[in-house]
Structure formats: structure tokens, C-alpha cells
Amino acid sequence: MNRFQYASPVTKQSAVELLGSGAVVLAGGTDLLSLMKADVATPDLVVNIKEIAELKGLEHSEGSGMRIGALVTIDELLQDSRVQEEYPSLIQAADGIRSAQIRSVGTVAGDLCQRPRCWYYRHGYGLLAMQNGASMVVDGDNRYHAILGNAGPAYFVNPSSFAPALIALGASLKVSGPNGEKEIPVADFFQTPQSEAEKEYKLSDSEIVTQILVPAAAGKANATYEVREREALDWPLAAAAVSLTMQGDQVESAKVVLGHVAPVPWNSDEAAAALKGKAVSASVADDAGKAAVQQAKALSRNKFKIQLARVAVKRAILRAAGMEV
Amino acid sequence: MPEGKRPEETGSGISRRDFFKTSTAGAVSTALISKQGIAAPGEVTKLGPDPVKVKLIVNGKARRLKVEPRVTLLDALRNELDVTGPKKVCDRGTCGSCTVLMDGKPVYACSILAIEAAGNQIVTAEGLGSPDKLHPIQKAFVENDAQQCGFCTPGFIVACQSFLVENPNPSVKEIEEGLGGNLCRCGTYKGIREAVLETAAKGGFDA
Numbered sequence A: 001m002n003r004f005q006y007a008s009p010v011t012k013q014s015a016v017e018l019l020g021s022g023a024v025v026l027a028g029g030t031d032l033l034s035l036m037k038a039d040v041a042t043p044d045l046v047v048n049i050k051e052i053a054e055l056k057g058l059e060h061s062e063g064s065g066m067r068i069g070a071l072v073t074i075d076e077l078l079q080d081s082r083v084q085e086e087y088p089s090l091i092q093a094a095d096g097i098r099s100a101q102i103r104s105v106g107t108v109a110g111d112l113c114q115r116p117r118c119w120y121y122r123h124g125y126g127l128l129a130m131q132n133g134a135s136m137v138v139d140g141d142n143r144y145h146a147i148l149g150n151a152g153p154a155y156f157v158n159p160s161s162f163a164p165a166l167i168a169l170g171a172s173l174k175v176s177g178p179n180g181e182k183e184i185p186v187a188d189f190f191q192t193p194q195s196e197a198e199k200e201y202k203l204s205d206s207e208i209v210t211q212i213l214v215p216a217a218a219g220k221a222n223a224t225y226e227v228r229e230r231e232a233l234d235w236p237l238a239a240a241a242v243s244l245t246m247q248g249d250q251v252e253s254a255k256v257v258l259g260h261v262a263p264v265p266w267n268s269d270e271a272a273a274a275l276k277g278k279a280v281s282a283s284v285a286d287d288a289g290k291a292a293v294q295q296a297k298a299l300s301r302n303k304f305k306i307q308l309a310r311v312a313v314k315r316a317i318l319r320a321a322g323m324e325v
Numbered sequence B: 001m002p003e004g005k006r007p008e009e010t011g012s013g014i015s016r017r018d019f020f021k022t023s024t025a026g027a028v029s030t031a032l033i034s035k036q037g038i039a040a041p042g043e044v045t046k047l048g049p050d051p052v053k054v055k056l057i058v059n060g061k062a063r064r065l066k067v068e069p070r071v072t073l074l075d076a077l078r079n080e081l082d083v084t085g086p087k088k089v090c091d092r093g094t095c096g097s098c099t100v101l102m103d104g105k106p107v108y109a110c111s112i113l114a115i116e117a118a119g120n121q122i123v124t125a126e127g128l129g130s131p132d133k134l135h136p137i138q139k140a141f142v143e144n145d146a147q148q149c150g151f152c153t154p155g156f157i158v159a160c161q162s163f164l165v166e167n168p169n170p171s172v173k174e175i176e177e178g179l180g181g182n183l184c185r186c187g188t189y190k191g192i193r194e195a196v197l198e199t200a201a202k203g204g205f206d207a
């Protein structure tokens, strides 16, 4: 880890003033410290945001939904009884992050801002893992890499378990920066970098996420289903989150978002279309799963992920509809 | 600051002297000194990169040390304070051998900076019991053969203790899920499960 200066501001304004080129936000540190130890992140200044009181707390308000402060930990989200009732998809996503030690300090906002787990990236080859003008991923060990949105130049997968669920629920982020506050839908937050100069999400060096705003989900059936290699201390191989608006026993509209399959959380309009106007059944859910991976393209070693993604979509739909998975 | 008074004894984990030295703000307000040291609203205060005085509260005792901001809580405990229960294995928050309690919650000491932990209550396996007065979970580990090489044991002990506080009457499935943050390379999970079940069956312990 390189040497750095450390600051612990108590207002978001002073945090934003401290930030900028060479500075980095420290929340729970469960990802940042690993990046720094690997010299993937080499900040001159670490800005600890945990003393900023206005970033704390999770609140529900009637009608307008939920506000998750940037410092709310995964554990705090899991313990919230309203979240358990109204947003099972978030609980099911949090449940997969299976380590009490990470949940106790890791934040939900930090989960969205965590950097990809691609081993080329984590070993210092950059997000695009280019060497001599060619991607090391394409000819390398790509068993955990993207099966969708993988035409290049990026092949890593978005690592966040919360992102698909938040996008399916229509959530947005509040961001503070030198020019004040702005709101950005989680669906628009992520991007596929086209060069090493770009990041995989739209946050400048001097901006911080201050809140996650989740619309009320009353009446919307929502669920997440993940497929994992190991039960703990690992990221999913494929996951899907769905949110269904029902009209009687028929799906009026659906959002289906896949995780860990593409450089961004992958919104599948194809899967949503396969559900529209139908009553949920195992075969309808399977059709939606099939539609979700229609465009998928395996790299040399990750064909197995296509089937896992298809099953994740099918089971997330069945789970949302309260059916046996 | 009056001379003679230790700089650490100002209520903050970080010395006021270091604060004044490194503060980039002109006017310094003493009204608001946060736990980690420091900034009043609107002020911009930077510490380091040279060593900074930090007070850690480890197993109930205040311990003073000087560390660079980049030093992790784990390295501070082991290398500066000789508290070697927490072990350094993966150093990436992925094995659990460095588990300590911070304000009662289990955390990976490798993934927290010492400077962040200033002022928080840190408890390691050493703080739960002593050789002549073992904590019930420590005793149960001995009785159930819950270790082989024993390198992961202090982390497991701390994780099991906090798990039992939250789950005084756990099922085997809950134990497997709740202790998922710790790995045992020798595969002594069976003994560990039995130690947790036995401790729970005996009525647990006072947290």
C-alpha cells in the first residue's frame, strides 16, 4: 500500500472539497483496502466519509418509498423489517453476501461502487486488460467473465449484487459534487468503459453517492435469485432480479435485470416482453430465461454461465410470483 | 494545549498536537473533535502520511501508538501492540483469521485502518478469556476438537462468540451460514459446529 494522507470530514460539503484527482472515498473499506494493497488504487488522500452524520440512516416514507443513506451497512438493510416485507429482492441479494464481517461494515452504496473482481484488473492490467493491443481475457482464463455485452473492449462483469435489484425496483442515486447535487437512475449509473481512461460507473473523482432512493414497491412482486459456486466469501456466477406489476394473475409489466453476466447490470427487455400479459408458470418463466440469454455469447471458457443465467432468470420470476423454485 | 497533558487524552483517538501540525485550516475550532480526530464543519484537515498518534482501546485497555494512516488495524495489533491472536492470512477480507470485535460487531481487522478504529472498543480472542478462565466458547473448542493446526482458531472464536450473541439458539444451517466468513484449511468445521451447538445448549453465555 502506498503512503497517503487521511482526512475525516464531518459534512458532505467538506468531503467534496477534499476530493478530486488523487483522492478516494473510504466507506467500509472492505473493497478499497484490497484495491490499495494490490496497488490497483494508489490514492494520495483517503477521505473517510463515516463521520458524516447526514449520510447515515435508512428511512421509509409513506408513498414515496425508501431512502438509504450512503453509510447504511448491508447488515442494517438486512435487519430492517420494512425492507424484509416490501423489498424481498434486496434481502435476497444481501443474503448472498455471506460474511457477518463484511455485512457489519460494508455499505450498500459501497457495494454499488465496488470495483470489478476481474482477476486481470485486480492484478494491475487495467479494466480492459489489454496487452500489446489485444485483450488478455479473450485468450485467457475467462471462466467468470461476461456472456452478454461482451463485444469488447470490456469483458469483466459488474460485481454488485444490489445493482440488479435496485434497477428492477426503479431506484436512483443522489450524488453530491462540486456543482451541487444531482439524481441519477441506478439504471444509468453504470457504463461499459471504452478506454482505460473511463470508469465502469459515472462518478467523477470529486463526487460522492449520498443516498439511494428506492420507490415504494407495494403491490410489486420482486425477487432476486443467485447461482453461486461457493456459499460464502464469493460473488455469484449469475444472478437475476425481477419486479413484476400484476393485473390479476397476469403480468402487466416486468423488469428483469441480470447480474454478474455483463460489464454492466444487464437489463433484459426481451425477458420482460416474454412475461407481459401472461400468467406466471414454470414454462413462461423458462421462456423468459431463454429470451434473456438469446443474445448471449460465450467466451472460450464460460459457456456454462449462459445456462446459469437462464436458470437464474427463471427462478427469480418464480420466486417473485411466490411459486416453488 | 497545556503541556504535561498527554495529547491522546483529549477525547479523540488522535493527538491534538498532530492535528494542529497537519491542519491546513487557518482558524481551528476546538468545539468539535470527532472520534477519528478531528474536523469541524467546513475545515479541511489532513493527517499523515507520516506516523500519527492513535489511541486504540484493545481488550479494555487504552493503547497508544504511532502509525502511518496506511497501517491496518491488524498490523497495528500484531506488530505494534503484540496482540497476535488475530492472524494475517489472506489480508483481503476473505478468510476470517483476523476477525476481531469492533464495538461489539465482528470485523476483518485486515480491512480497517488503525486510524479509523481509534476510539472504538476492539476485542480479540485474548480479550474473551484467559488460559485459567476460558470463555465458554473457547472451552467448547477444546472439548470438541474444533481445531487442528489452530491458526484460524482465534478468528473463529471471535466470530463464534458474536454469532452466538445474535443467535443464542442456532440450527446447524444457521451456524453454517452465519460463520461463512471464516475458513478452516484443515476442515475442522464439524468440531466447530459442535462447539457452537454445545455452547448454545449449555445456555450460552453473557455477552
Ligand SMILES: Cc1cc2nc3c(=O)[nH]c(=O)nc-3n(C[C@H](O)[C@H](O)[C@H](O)COP(=O)(O)OP(=O)(O)OC[C@H]3O[C@@H](n4cnc5c(N)ncnc54)[C@H](O)[C@@H]3O)c2cc1C
Binding pocket: A024, A025, A026, A027, A028, A029, A030, A031, A032, A033, A070, A096, A097, A098, A099, A102, A105, A106, A107, A108, A109, A110, A111, A112, A113, A114, A115, A159, A160, A161, A162, A203, A207, A208, A209, A210, A233, A234, A235, A236, B092, B093, B094
Ligand atoms: C470475500 C468477499 C465477498 C463478497 N461477496 C459479495 C457478493 O456476493 N456480492 C456483492 O455484491 N458484493 C460482495 N462483496 C463486496 C462487498 O459487498 C463490498 O466490498 C462492500 O459492499 C463495499 O462497501 P464498503 O462500504 O466496504 O466500500 P469501500 O471498500 O469503502 O469502497 C468501495 C469503493 O466504492 C467507493 N465508494 C464507497 N462509498 C462511496 C460513496 N458513498 N460515494 C462514492 N464512492 C464510494 C470507494 O471509493 C471504493 O472505490 C464481497 C466482498 C468480499 C471481501
Ligand code: SF4
Binding pocket: B147, B148, B149, B150, B151, B152, B153, B183, B184, B185, B186, B187, B188
Ligand atoms: S487449517 Fe484449520 S485449524 Fe488450521 S488454522 Fe486453518 S482453519 Fe484453523
